[in-house]
Amino acid sequence: MKISKISIRNLFGITERTLDGKSVELSGPKGSGKTSVLDAIRYALTNRSDRDYIIRQGADEGEILIETNTGLQIDRKKRTTKADAITVRDGGASYTRPAEFLSGIFTPLQLDPVAFTQMSRQEKNRTILNLIDFPWDMNWIKEQFGEIPQGVDYSQHILDVLAQIQADNGVYFQTRQAINRDIRNEQAFIADIGKGLPDNYNADLWRNYSLTEKIGELTRIQHQNGLIERARNFRSDYESKKRAIEAKHEAEKMTHERSIASDRERLLKTIASAQAELAGLDERLADKLKAVSASKEAEMSKLDADMGTAARYADGTIVDTSALSDEIATAERMKKYLNEYDRMKTLEREVEDLQGKEAALTEKIELARELPAKILATAVIPIDGLTVENGIPLIHGLPISNLSDGELLELCVDVTVSKPGQLEIVLVDGAERLDSAARERLYAKCKEKGLQLIATRVSDSDDLEVVEL
Numbered sequence: 001m002k003i004s005k006i007s008i009r010n011l012f013g014i015t016e017r018t019l020d021g022k023s024v025e026l027s028g029p030k031g032s033g034k035t036s037v038l039d040a041i042r043y044a045l046t047n048r049s050d051r052d053y054i055i056r057q058g059a060d061e062g063e064i065l066i067e068t069n070t071g072l073q074i075d076r077k078k079r080t081t082k083a084d085a086i087t088v089r090d091g092g093a094s095y096t097r098p099a100e101f102l103s104g105i106f107t108p109l110q111l112d113p114v115a116f117t118q119m120s121r122q123e124k125n126r127t128i129l130n131l132i133d134f135p136w137d138m139n140w141i142k143e144q145f146g147e148i149p150q151g152v153d154y155s156q157h158i159l160d161v162l163a164q165i166q167a168d169n170g171v172y173f174q175t176r177q178a179i180n181r182d183i184r185n186e187q188a189f190i191a192d193i194g195k196g197l198p199d200n201y202n203a204d205l206w207r208n209y210s211l212t213e214k215i216g217e218l219t220r221i222q223h224q225n226g227l228i229e230r231a232r233n234f235r236s237d238y239e240s241k242k243r244a245i246e247a248k249h250e251a252e253k254m255t256h257e258r259s260i261a262s263d264r265e266r267l268l269k270t271i272a273s274a275q276a277e278l279a280g281l282d283e284r285l286a287d288k289l290k291a292v293s294a295s296k297e298a299e300m301s302k303l304d305a306d307m308g309t310a311a312r313y314a315d316g317t318i319v320d321t322s323a324l325s326d327e328i329a330t331a332e333r334m335k336k337y338l339n340e341y342d343r344m345k346t347l348e349r350e351v352e353d354l355q356g357k358e359a360a361l362t363e364k365i366e367l368a369r370e371l372p373a374k375i376l377a378t379a380v381i382p383i384d385g386l387t388v389e390n391g392i393p394l395i396h397g398l399p400i401s402n403l404s405d406g407e408l409l410e411l412c413v414d415v416t417v418s419k420p421g422q423l424e425i426v427l428v429d430g431a432e433r434l435d436s437a438a439r440e441r442l443y444a445k446c447k448e449k450g451l452q453l454i455a456t457r458v459s460d461s462d463d464l465e466v467v468e469l
Contacts, residue, residue, distance in 0.1 A: 163391020
């Protein structure tokens, strides 16, 4: 949709001026009304103006009429005594919401490309990135990353979104840093625990080692060894024990014999009175000797019986328990390390899990770094020399912040002509900031794109000149 006619009356100091749909350059000295023409067109389309006085002094009403080759007609009136009026017709039919309709037929930079030079660095970058057309939505993000990454402004261009996802201050990178710190800390704990464990520590061996069973086995062997040792000692003392029994009973016999002899001597002295008692002494002695003999036989029988018992053990083999005792002592010591070993293994599993998470985050960060190249390989890049690095647009390898005002103005026109609205017009105020070559490139680019260009340029001429481009 191209403008075929512009009529301005009593607006911004203009008494009356008419332009057709041709591209023109308005040149002249300052104050000659060049910018007023652009302000009037902007006012017609937006109903906004930075000027204090819109209606020309001395007039009651100002009007601008814009007609297009499609039959669209925009008629905006500014009045001092009546309400302002706006009429937008298309083929005879009027729009009931003219402001809403008008806002959809142009882009803001079409009406004021110079505003691009006054944007912040972030706004300029965002504007440039928005020129790179790549269809995406939150489902696309989820398909790429398996989730919706947090801490990202998804109102930005996809390249800016990807730059935020992989940025050093992004959630993925910061989370990975925290995980790496945890990994290092836990690995340090593991190393400390490992230093306290014996070399080649076999936890499964000592975990399954039955101390109760081994101690029971040692106790049984030690008891058997004790029996054997006592039996051998008993057997080696048999003769001495036998002699002791014989000596004991011989002593008893001698005691009884001396006692009887004493009694005999005493009784012989009193034979007359003790003849009868004397006759019974031999019988008494025989009884006592018999009792001594019976006691001896009983003790000898018990000694022989004990020797029989000793014989069953005395010939047994003494088992060396030193190895088993050392094994049990080692097992008792090794089992004390099991808790620390288990804690080390738990930490190792945690580290393995953390390393898996760290690897997944690294994969997503690398994906966010690789996707821009894939996007740029298929996307249409409308500006010559435009590249993107880490989400930052570069023009011929330079950040936008490094461009001069003239280069910025040329770039902003590139931006404007790359994605114009339905109304194919561009307004450039202050083309003198471009050198001749850049200005010619700008004019040629608009012509190539089929856009109507209305530019202003301060010149040394005495009056306002309108030069067709």
